[in-house]
Amino acid sequence: MCSVDKNKRGRSVDIYDAVIVGAGWSGMYMLHRLRGLGLKVQVYEAGADVGGTWYWNRYPGARCDVPSLNYSYSFSEDIWKSWNWSERYAAQQEIEDYAKFVADQLDLRRDIQFNTTVTSARFDDIGNRWIVGLDPSGTVSTKYLMMGTGGYSAPITPRIADIGKFEGELLYTARWPRTKVSFQGKRVGVVGTGSSGIQVVTAIGQEKDFEKLVVFQRTANFAVPGHNHPHDPSYLEAFKRGYPEFWQQARTSASGTVLQGEIGPVKGLSDEEFVARMDAAWARGGQSVLNVITDLVVDPEVNERVAEYLRKRIRERVKDPYTAELLSPRGHYVGARRVLIENGYFETFNDPRVSLVDVRADPIERLTPGGLATRGNRYDLDMIIFATGFDSGTGALLRIDIEGRGHERLSAHWANGPRTYLGATIAGFPNLFVIAGPGSPSIRSNVIVSIEQHVNWITDLVQHMEEEGFEYVESSSEAEQQWTEHVANVAGSTLIVKNDTQYIGANVPGKPRTYLAYVGGVNLYRVICERVVEAGYEGFVFGGADGAETCSSREWSGPPTDPGLRTRFGASLETTII
Ligand code: NAP
Numbered sequence: 001m002c003s004v005d006k007n008k009r010g011r012s013v014d015i016y017d018a019v020i021v022g023a024g025w026s027g028m029y030m031l032h033r034l035r036g037l038g039l040k041v042q043v044y045e046a047g048a049d050v051g052g053t054w055y056w057n058r059y060p061g062a063r064c065d066v067p068s069l070n071y072s073y074s075f076s077e078d079i080w081k082s083w084n085w086s087e088r089y090a091a092q093q094e095i096e097d098y099a100k101f102v103a104d105q106l107d108l109r110r111d112i113q114f115n116t117t118v119t120s121a122r123f124d125d126i127g128n129r130w131i132v133g134l135d136p137s138g139t140v141s142t143k144y145l146m147m148g149t150g151g152y153s154a155p156i157t158p159r160i161a162d163i164g165k166f167e168g169e170l171l172y173t174a175r176w177p178r179t180k181v182s183f184q185g186k187r188v189g190v191v192g193t194g195s196s197g198i199q200v201v202t203a204i205g206q207e208k209d210f211e212k213l214v215v216f217q218r219t220a221n222f223a224v225p226g227h228n229h230p231h232d233p234s235y236l237e238a239f240k241r242g243y244p245e246f247w248q249q250a251r252t253s254a255s256g257t258v259l260q261g262e263i264g265p266v267k268g269l270s271d272e273e274f275v276a277r278m279d280a281a282w283a284r285g286g287q288s289v290l291n292v293i294t295d296l297v298v299d300p301e302v303n304e305r306v307a308e309y310l311r312k313r314i315r316e317r318v319k320d321p322y323t324a325e326l327l328s329p330r331g332h333y334v335g336a337r338r339v340l341i342e343n344g345y346f347e348t349f350n351d352p353r354v355s356l357v358d359v360r361a362d363p364i365e366r367l368t369p370g371g372l373a374t375r376g377n378r379y380d381l382d383m384i385i386f387a388t389g390f391d392s393g394t395g396a397l398l399r400i401d402i403e404g405r406g407h408e409r410l411s412a413h414w415a416n417g418p419r420t421y422l423g424a425t426i427a428g429f430p431n432l433f434v435i436a437g438p439g440s441p442s443i444r445s446n447v448i449v450s451i452e453q454h455v456n457w458i459t460d461l462v463q464h465m466e467e468e469g470f471e472y473v474e475s476s477s478e479a480e481q482q483w484t485e486h487v488a489n490v491a492g493s494t495l496i497v498k499n500d501t502q503y504i505g506a507n508v509p510g511k512p513r514t515y516l517a518y519v520g521g522v523n524l525y526r527v528i529c530e531r532v533v534e535a536g537y538e539g540f541v542f543g544g545a546d547g548a549e550t551c552s553s554r555e556w557s558g559p560p561t562d563p564g565l566r567t568r569f570g571a572s573l574e575t576t577i578i
Contacts, residue, residue, distance in 0.1 A: 013131075015040075015141045016040050016041060016042045016141070017034075017040045017142065017143050017144060018034050018039050018040070018041045018143065018145075018146060018462075019042050019043075019044065019118075019140060020034075020041060020042070020148055021146065021148055021149055022046075022052055022148035022150060022153075023045035023051070023103075023108075023114070023148070024050070024052015024054070024055075024153075025052060025073070025099075025148075025451050026146075026149075026150065026435035026436060026454075027043050027112075027435075028099070028103060028106075028148075029075065029451060029455045030146050030148055030435060030455050031043050031108055031112070033459040034144075034146075034459065035111070036459075037462060039462075042111055042142075043148075044112075044117070044118050045114050045116065048115055049096075049114060050100060050102075050108065051095070051096045051100070052148075052150050052153065053152055053153060054096045054099060055096060056153070056174055057176065058092050058096070058176045058178065059171075059196065059200045059203075059387075060181070060200055060203035060204065060207075061199035061200050061201075061202050061203025062091065062092035062173070062200075063091045063092060063095075063199065063228070063343075064089050065089060065341035066089075066256075066287060066446045067088050068085035068088065068090040068094075068095075069085060069236075069246075070250060070256075070446060070449075072085070073448065074243075074452060075452055076105070076106075079101075079105055080243055081240065082105075083098060084231070084236055087230050088226070088227070088228050088231065089226055089228045089341070116134050116136070117134070118132055119133045120133035120402070121145055121400060121401075121403070121432075123403065123404050123405055123431075124141075125406070127141075128143070128431070129143055130144075130432070143471075144431050145431060145432045145433070146435060147397060147433065147434045149396035149397055149434075150396055151393050151436065151438075151443040151447065153390070153395070153396040154391040154395025154399055155174035155388075155391075156391055156507065156508060157388075160191075160364055160365075160366060161365065161367070163367050165368065165369055166368070166371070166372075166384060168383055169181075169384070170384050170386075171386070172385070172387075173192075173196040173387040174196070183204055183210040183383070184210070185209065185210070186382040187211050187381045187382045188204060188213050188382065188385065189215075189381040190213070190215050190385045191364065191372075191385070191386050191387065191388060192216075192218075192388045193218075194221065194338065196387040196389075197387035198223070198340050198342055200387055201213070201348055202342065202344050202345045205347075205354055206344070211353065213348075213355070214357060215354065215355070216357050216364060216372070217326065217327075217357065217358060217360075218359050218360050219329070219360065220328060220329040220330070221339070222310050222329050222334045222335075223310070223339065223340035223341070223345065224282070224285060224289040224310070224339060224340070225282065225286075225289075225341075225343070226285055226341040226342060227284075227285035227286070227343075228343045246258060250449050251449060251453070251522070252526070253523060254521035254522060254524075255287070255445050255446055256447075256449030257291070259288045259292050260288045260292075261280060261281050262277065262280075263292045265293070265302070266293050267295050267302050278306070278309050282313070287341070290306065290335065290339055293306065296335055297333065297334075298493075298494055298495065300495060303333050303334050314346055317346040317347060318346050318347075318349050323349050323356050326356050333495040336496045336497075336501055336503075337499065338502075357377075362375050367384065371384075372384060389502060389507055390502070391511070392443060392503065392507070392516060393505075393516035394505075394511075394516065397410065397437070398411055398414065404426070404429035404430070404432070405428045410429065413426065413428060413429075414512075415512070416512050416514070417505070417512040417513065417514025418438035418439060418514060418516065419439075419484045420437055420438060420440075420480060420483065420484065421556070422528070422529060423437045423438060423440025423441075423442065423454075423517075424440060424454060424457070424458060425473075427475050427477040427480040428474070429474070430472040430473060430474040430543070431472050431473060431474075433458045433461075435451060436450050438516045439483060439484065439487045439516075440454060440517070440518050440525065441520075441522045441525050442516075442517050443516060444518075446522075449522060450522060453525075453526055453529070457529050457533075460533065461540075464537070465542070469545065470542045471544060473542050473543070474540065476541055476555070478554045478556075479538070479540070482556045482558070486558070487518050490518065490519055490520045491519050492515070494519070496515075497515055503516050504516065524565060527560055528559060535552060535553065535557060536552030536553075538553040538556055538557055539553065539554065539555065539556040541554070
């Protein structure tokens with residue numbers, strides 16, 4: 001299928017047009033599109049099957065927090081017509097089944113090598129090719145290197161002393177075993193109360209047969225109800241009739257999600273009007289509760305008003321006032337951290353077997369053979385679950401040893417934080433594309449919508465390269481600098497940069513502080529990408545076989561200035577904090 005060449009040591013090296021790293025949403029769709037161009041493509045995936053994040057994060061309670069009907073591929077009518085999501089927010093197993101279904105429908109697996117990790121990638125300046133190193137073994141050569149590595153695929157092991165000394169069961173939500181885990185009769189501890197932590201806590205709380213559940217919380221997060229429920233078949237049928245229009249709305253929305261309810265500012269509302277508006281949103285649930293408030297992350301007073309509404313809702317649901325207060329977020333803005341979509345999380349704490357420990361006041365010191373020790377207490381546990389998050393946005397890329405032009409390492413290029421042009425390309429790293437990479441809407445959007453847009457845009461660029469006979473394309477350092485500043489400026493104009501969060505790298509010791517996503521809006525970002533193409537791929541340098549370079553402009557002409565096209569925090573677009 002692929003041609004074979006010999007490397008310097010005389011070993012055979014497979015030659016591809018494109019290598020894709022990862023078989024999650026990005027890698028699967030990228031493979032499908034590049035096949036359509038007639039290229040020889042190979043995907044490498046560390047897991048044993050497709051699904052990416054949904055392959056690894058199989059902990060009890062894992063489910064999407066964007067409605068499944070919106071958290072799906074839109075590109076294939078055949079696929080969305082034949083797949084029926086059972087619930088508003090599908091559980092992990094169903095999402096994994098969906099990924100497998102897509103792989104079957106598109107016959108993807110024949111070009112995916114599973115159980116294989118890409119460990120290195122080195123750009124050969126002379127041949128204009130990437131030499132890719134694999135684990136367990138092998139080296140391949142490719143013209144294009146597509147990183148579908150995901151924003152949340154490099155889990156963090158928390159820096160807690162004596163982790164290895166714990167003699168009970170130690171589990172990580174991000175690397176959950178494929179065999180069934182029993183909680184029966186067990187004293188279970190969960191560390192972490194982000195999206196993963198609250199889902200696993202809710203699920204264990206509903207299992208009924210555990211002996212004790214201790215939740216170790218460092219920071220309480222704002223949450224809104226998901227109101228998860230099964231889909232009625234007649235609802236699905238009617239919904240699908242309007243799917244093309246729905247997808248169009250999603251693509252042209254600020255977050256990649258279709259919001260329900262009145263979109264606008266709440267600043268001028270009287271208390272009665274404000275509460276009525278919030279109550280109506282609360283009844284709908286999901287991302288729409290907060291994303292419709294256009295002044296949420298730009299006005300501190302509005303933000304606090306919404307925060308207090310959310311705290312009041314916790315007090316209504318949690319019986320013990322001390323626990324309710326501990327669960328009430330303080331000290332950070334609504335929307336700066338990921339707002340949790342919960343389905344019964346707060347009620348879990350009304351079970352007398354469930355307790356909440358404030359590890360900000362009494363920090364975890366170490367694990368012991370029989371449990372966990374904080375500075376002031378010891379907790380006897382049979383099982384400890386870490387839901388402690390990821391090296392978001394950049395972690396999976398930087399865990400691969402990537403070396404661009406002139407032997408420059410990506411880790412050196414990004415020593416002060418990620419620098420990209422459009423969140424997709426990196427100066428000095430020709431023909432390397434990061435799908436939904438840092439500096440694109442990615443982890444602050446409905447990522448599957450962002451992935452489709454990126455894959456389509458990258459495919460068009462590759463097609464252009466092939467038609468014009470170019471050997472390589474590379475973003476200019478000028479355009480990269482401009483884009484990186486724009487990403488920082490847009491985030492910096494809001495409250496979301498004012499707190500230490502995973503979105504600026506604050507959860508990883510030593511990680512440079514840079515806002516990791518473009519928060520100008522999925523809709524605005526799409527327009528920007530289109531305009532870059534219309535301007536002859538401004539900011540990109542193309543190289544021909546003869547070594548000659550062409551470029552319409554090394555500079556990016558900047559964000560559109562048309563009236564009505566503003567960042568998502570501008571007056572004309574809804575605010576999105578997904
Ligand atoms: P996360 O949001 O980063 O949460 C990690 C949690 O672990 C935080 O509560 C953190 O506390 C805590 N933690 C970390 N180290 C700790 C330590 N040494 N001691 C005590 N607590 C510690 O990670 P996540 O929950 O895995 O979510 C990451 C992202 O994945 C989300 O933003 C979301 O986009 C995605 N996700 C989505 C879904 C879904 O429903 N679709 C589900 C899961 C995840 P601090 O906050 O104090 O640092």
